[in-house]
Amino acid sequence: MSGTDRLGAHAALWYADARYRLAWFALPQVAVALAAGLALAVLKPAGEWGKPADSKESEKTYLDLLDKAGKDGDKAAFDKLKAAADAGDISARSFMGALYNPEWAGIYVKNPVKADAATALSYYQKPADLGYPGAQRGMTDLLLNRGRGQYDLKRGCRYGLAFQANPVAIRNNYLNSWSTLFWIAGCYADAESGVPKDPQKAADIYMDTVAARLPLAIGTFTDDLGRQPPDLVAAIQRNLARRGFYSGPTDGAATPQTQAAIRALSGTAAAPQGRPADPGQPPPQARPPAPAPSTDEMMALFKSATTDAAAEGKLRALAESGVSVAQYLYALLLSPANTNKQRITAPDAALASRYLERLVAERSFAPAAAAAAFLYDVGGANFPRAPGKAADMTIRALELKSTDIIQNLSEDKWGAGFWAALQQRLADRNLYQGRIVDQRNDRTIQAARRLLGNP
Incomplete structure (x- = not known):
């Protein structure tokens, strides 16, 4: 059974069978993951993958x-x-947890x-056990x-x-919760967590949080890098x-070279450090930053840069x-x-895609969301198409009031799987009504316009 199959088995059982959820929290995660394929053949889930039991109205x-x-x-x-x-309402319990959660103060x-x-x-516990991503x-x-x-x-x-694998969390962009991903990364780095140790997976997640400029991550992996285990530091270097x-x-x-590279990734240094600094020169962060070129200069x-190596550099x-x-x-220059x-x-x-997603997450930059949607729909070498991600970025572009994305939707140049994914996401927001069909229709465009705020 492939990793994808095991994840599918886990997700299907998680939202469909209480016995499986009980086993997940009673046994080490690795044992449950290995048993998921067998359990899927024995149990007959009654629910639908990716739809925890809830009432959208309530x-x-x-x-x-x-x-x-x-707030009031x-x-x-x-x-x-x-x-x-x-009284036991699951949605209400989840929201009460948010009121008492110090993270939301x-x-x-x-x-x-x-x-x-x-x-x-x-x-939080009962709704979490039932699959509520929040x-x-x-x-x-x-x-x-x-x-x-x-x-x-x-x-x-x-x-x-469970949160990281939750299809609702993935579909609704809950995984842009950088502080939560920071804590999850530690699970792969600590041998006592009950999760198979994987320093590279930990490093990849940690560096994503650094790129997202999470202060906790930047401090941990710059000033406190020396406190990290060597296998994790090596994975960070890779x-x-x-x-x-x-x-x-x-x-x-x-x-210092590794620390400088991490600072550059976070945007707190002037540029990436490909070699140690000249001892006769002040450290890069001590130099006053050069003024950024104007937008017109960068457009030029x-x-x-398409044909001029110096401009590209x-x-x-x-x-x-x-x-x-x-x-x-x-990102536009690199795009297929x-x-x-x-x-x-x-x-x-x-x-x-990394540049575009970072701009969407950090800057709420609507053009980046629209460009990312098209990039995920087109795909490229060693970058397979991802219609679901394309739909996620389309939703984000609409939320950020990108009128360009409406024009792109109207031209219907999207690939297989995109329209069904977009319709599902609009339906999740009670904006689209009708059958999920993998083709453009007026209902989809009208729902997109409602999300944009321009019906």
Whole structure:
């Protein structure tokens, strides 16, 4: 059974059979994962993969109560939400967990109750066990963050991996929760977590959180890099080398060169450090940053970079140093959709997608979301098409009010699987009604316009 098959077996059973969920939290994760194929043949799930038992109508009602209680200080709304949660409503319990979760205190500033991690966990547990991604995320954050006083490594990692594999979390972009991914990465680095140790997987996730500029990750892997185990540091060096930020040895040593590469990845340094700094020169971070070129100047670089190696190098350096416009333009230059036959830079869809996704996550940059949607739909060498990701980025572009994406949808140049994926996501938001068919229709465009706010 392949890894994909095992993940499918796990997801199908997770949302369909209570016995399987009980086994997952009672046994080590690896044993359950190996048993998933056999269990799928024996048990007959009654539910549908990716759809935890919930009511969208009641969920919306309780979400409104959550906002009124936490953001407006509405005691009556809190009382209604608490009564529903205490009566056993799963959505209400998940939202009550959010009110008590210390991680959300900065959002629910008028919360009528004091944040309390233990109470949050008591509300989160049942919806988390039933597959609610928000509750799974809350359990992960509170159980793996030692500062919350509820630390439980093995239990937290089980919920973290369940959250990471949850198809609803994947479909609705919950996995852009960088702090949660930071804690999940630790599960792959710690031999005591109950998860098979995989330093490279840990490093790859950690460096994604660094690229997303998560302060906790930047501090951990720059100033405190020397405290990390050598196998993890070596895996980090391999990750940085793949990204083009590091060209030193993969020796697991927490060298200044490795730290400089991590700072460059995070955007806190002027540029990636391919070799040790000249001892006679001040360190890069001590130099005043050069002023970024104007947008017009970067556009001129972009136009020249197709055939001019010097212009391509300047644009690449600006992108690597964290200049948002340059990152966007360099991603367009690398995209397989760039069909200029005179181009001197080989297409690199993977790197282009990383730049575009980072701009969407960090800057809420609508053009990047639209470009990423098209990139995932087209695919490229060593970068297979991903219609689901294309639909996710289309949804994000609509949320960010990109009118370009509506024009792209109207032209119907999308590949197989895209329309069905988009219709499903719009239906999840109660915007699309009708059969899921893998073709463009007026209902889909009207639903997209409603999400854009331009019906």
